[in-house]
Amino acid sequence: MRPSPARLLNILVPVKRAVDYSVKIRHSMNPFDEIAVEEAIRLRERLPPGTVKHIKAISIGPAKSLDVLRTALAVGADSAAHVALPENAPAPEPLAIAKTLASYINLQNNDAAKVAKDGKVDLVVLGKQAIDDDLGVTGQMLAGLLGWGQATFASKVEVDVGRGEVVVTREIDGGAEEVRCRLPVVITTDLRLNEPRYASLPNIMKAKKKPVEKLAPSDLGIDYTPQLQTLRVTEPPKRVGGGKVASVQELVERLKGAGITGV
Amino acid sequence: MLAFSRSQRALTRSARLQTLVVAKQSLGQRAASTTVNYDWEDPLNLESQLTEDEIAIRDVARAYCQENLMPRVLKGWRTEEFDHQALPEMGKLGLLGPTIEGYGCAGASNVAYGLVAREIERVDSGYRSTASVQSSLVMHPINEFGTDAQKEKFLPRLAKGELVGAFGLTEPNHGSDPAGMETTAEEVDGGFIINGSKTWITNAPAADVFIIWARCKWDKRVRGFILEKGMKGLSAPQIKNKVALRASATGSIFMDSVRVGHDSLLPKSKGLGSAFSCLNSARYGISWGVMGALEDCLARTRTYALERNQFKRPLASFQLVQKKLADAHTEIALGLQASLQVGRLKDEGKAAPEMISLVKRNNCGKALEHARIVLDILGGNASSDEYHVGRHVANLQVANTYEGTNDIHALILGKAITGIAAFAN
Numbered sequence: 027m028r029p030s031p032a033r034l035l036n037i038l039v040p041v042k043r044a045v046d047y048s049v050k051i052r053h054s055m056n057p058f059d060e061i062a063v064e065e066a067i068r069l070r071e072r073l074p075p076g077t078v079k080h081i082k083a084i085s086i087g088p089a090k091s092l093d094v095l096r097t098a099l100a101v102g103a104d105s106a107a108h109v110a111l112p113e114n115a116p117a118p119e120p121l122a123i124a125k126t127l128a129s130y131i132n133l134q135n136n137d138a139a140k141v142a143k144d145g146k147v148d149l150v151v152l153g154k155q156a157i158d159d160d161l162g163v164t165g166q167m168l169a170g171l172l173g174w175g176q177a178t179f180a181s182k183v184e185v186d187v188g189r190g191e192v193v194v195t196r197e198i199d200g201g202a203e204e205v206r207c208r209l210p211v212v213i214t215t216d217l218r219l220n221e222p223r224y225a226s227l228p229n230i231m232k233a234k235k236k237p238v239e240k241l242a243p244s245d246l247g248i249d250y251t252p253q254l255q256t257l258r259v260t261e262p263p264k265r266v267g268g269g270k271v272a273s274v275q276e277l278v279e280r281l282k283g284a285g286i287t288g289v
Numbered sequence: 290m291l292a293f294s295r296s297q298r299a300l301t302r303s304a305r306l307q308t309l310v311v312a313k314q315s316l317g318q319r320a321a322s323t324t325v326n327y328d329w330e331d332p333l334n335l336e337s338q339l340t341e342d343e344i345a346i347r348d349v350a351r352a353y354c355q356e357n358l359m360p361r362v363l364k365g366w367r368t369e370e371f372d373h374q375a376l377p378e379m380g381k382l383g384l385l386g387p388t389i390e391g392y393g394c395a396g397a398s399n400v401a402y403g404l405v406a407r408e409i410e411r412v413d414s415g416y417r418s419t420a421s422v423q424s425s426l427v428m429h430p431i432n433e434f435g436t437d438a439q440k441e442k443f444l445p446r447l448a449k450g451e452l453v454g455a456f457g458l459t460e461p462n463h464g465s466d467p468a469g470m471e472t473t474a475e476e477v478d479g480g481f482i483i484n485g486s487k488t489w490i491t492n493a494p495a496a497d498v499f500i501i502w503a504r505c506k507w508d509k510r511v512r513g514f515i516l517e518k519g520m521k522g523l524s525a526p527q528i529k530n531k532v533a534l535r536a537s538a539t540g541s542i543f544m545d546s547v548r549v550g551h552d553s554l555l556p557k558s559k560g561l562g563s564a565f566s567c568l569n570s571a572r573y574g575i576s577w578g579v580m581g582a583l584e585d586c587l588a589r590t591r592t593y594a595l596e597r598n599q600f601k602r603p604l605a606s607f608q609l610v611q612k613k614l615a616d617a618h619t620e621i622a623l624g625l626q627a628s629l630q631v632g633r634l635k636d637e638g639k640a641a642p643e644m645i646s647l648v649k650r651n652n653c654g655k656a657l658e659h660a661r662i663v664l665d666i667l668g669g670n671a672s673s674d675e676y677h678v679g680r681h682v683a684n685l686q687v688a689n690t691y692e693g694t695n696d697i698h699a700l701i702l703g704k705a706i707t708g709i710a711a712f713a714n
Contacts (some may be wrong), residue, residue, distance in 0.1 A: 051352045227383030227395035230345045
């Protein structure tokens with residue numbers, strides 16, 4: 027008899043509508059969030075069948091945000107939630123988003139009836155940053171508010187559900203770093219984690235029947251009044267220095283002098 | 290990359306009207322007119338006429354075609370090699386037989402099918418021909434005229450692109466008059482013997498499954514038969530060195546006393562009308578497809594005209610150039626609206642075959658005419674296949690000819706208008 031798994035994974039994937047104008051084919055979902063949705067679906071495909079109980083996409087924004095939720099459903103999410111903001115409201119800021127997500131997760135995880143029916147959310151996967159503001163802080167703030175571990179800039183994710191752990195390879199300036207976190211955990215995705223799939227036409231048609239929960243900000247008690255103020259925008263300082271050397275020998279001498287002896 | 294839905298506010302026409310009515314009632318006055326920005330890429334706001342899933346489907350098709358087919362098209366064009374990856378890739382996305390219900394197909398609308406054809410042909414008419422044959426000329430007849438066993442056996446694998454299909458109607462001596470076909474089916478013990486030849490058959494050299502139309506000797510009616518690669522007496526050599534549709538493998542089909550079982554007959558096929566219903570499905574898709582090709586020609590020549598300077602100013606600043614672009618732009622806008630209306634009628638079961646003749650003939654004729662005109666904007670570069678418009682022009686000549694020539698469709702309409710059939714003396 028196979029023992030039943032210690033827990034089933036409930037994955038929440040926050041997605042943001044952020045149009046990428048630099049590419050010829052315009053996608054409306056933040057590219058790092060596309061990678062997050064893809065990773066959630068790949069986890070379902072990689073882990074033993076049934077381990078991933080549910081994948082829910084959530085978005086906070088005006089009515090247009092339903093775009094990206096429909097895309098997430100068409101690619102393979104099971105359900106979606108939309109926290110509807112007024113049409114011309116200013117773009118929500120990371121702290122407000124993180125508070126919204128934390129509030130949503132706590133509402134789910136602290137409600138005995140909901141937990142009995144759907145289980146607790148124990149894995150949040152989202153993009154490392156949004157390409158419209160490039161702030162890159164929402165995931166970290168969310169982890170802080172929830173008191174969960176965080177593994178950011180993920181280029182590889184391995185989940186051991188039996189032990190209730192994830193091992194994430196992170197891309198950092200010096201190279202790659204491996205971190206092990208206990209579930210529940212917040213993971214933010216980096217570019218090399220995966221290559222998102224196209225939604226197939228049959229799945230687009232099936233997505234119409236998947237439920238989309240509608241929430242108002244008042245349901246979660248969040249204030250979206252902007253608090254950030256841009257004080258100044260500057261270019262990074264220009265590179266100075268450098269010099270030409272006459273020979274390879276001189277290059278080696280200079281490198282040794284700078285303390286660089288080998289790789 | 291993932292699919293994306295462009296505008297959440299794309300509602301069906303009736304829902305949009307309802308919203309307008311509600312808005313007027315609640316405001317108690319006409320909504321003040323706001324400035325509408327003209328979008329040369331969608332001049333008549335086709336976007337607002339599509340449903341959410343049609344937009345999502347269009348976006349997937351566009352992303353797939355631009356990111357996967359476009360980089361391979363020149364190689365296909367130059368080598369005339371059948372692209373064995375294309376059908377399985379399209380199959381994986383559900384782009385094949387998208388209107389069919391079940392068998393792994395999407396069950397999408399006819400408008401969605403048209404939108405897909407437009408995106409494929411935006412890259413190349415040859416790729417779209419391959420897909421049209423698979424969807425409208427092979428999967429459709431099996432679905433409409435086949436037994437449940439035939440559907441189970443062939444449709445799922447055709448939908449995935451695992452099997453390549455071909456449609457054999459045209460013969461060396463019978464193109465516009467398929468009724469005169471010389472391919473025969475003779476009933477024998479255990480099945481039938483098929484004899485004859487077909488030509489100009491898209492996908493034939495690579496096909497695993499052939500839908501062959503033959504005149505049945507016992508009652509002189511035309512019926513469809515499913516033949517399979519490997520049958521004794523069946524061969525399908527390629528017609529090489531074509532000057533158009535080079536990215537699509539075209540061939541002949543030779544049937545030298547091919548023996549088939551009774552289960553090869555498409556039992557519900559009852560005469561040439563059955564073959565024509567397949568053609569109408571394909572022709573409808575073509576009417577959308579050629580607009581995609583013309584859109585690509587317009588976009589490329591516009592970019593060229595903005596970048597290329599002569600006499601110290603961009604070509605786009607010359608009046609004669611602007612007229613060429615404006616004329617092509619107009620035909621695209623009108624052609625798409627016509628195809629959309631026919632698609633909606635088809636979805637409601639209210640489309641007559643003459644409607645399809647009208648849009649196929651108009652859109653192919655206009656696409657060919659205006660692609661040729663805007664090609665001239667490229668000057669010497671018109672001859673370079675790297676500028677792509679010349680390839681579209683060559684392809685569109687065939688698109689205007691196959692699936693019923695421009696002239697034949699004129700006679701179909703002429704008969705509908707006058708009541709007099711003028712196909713022959």
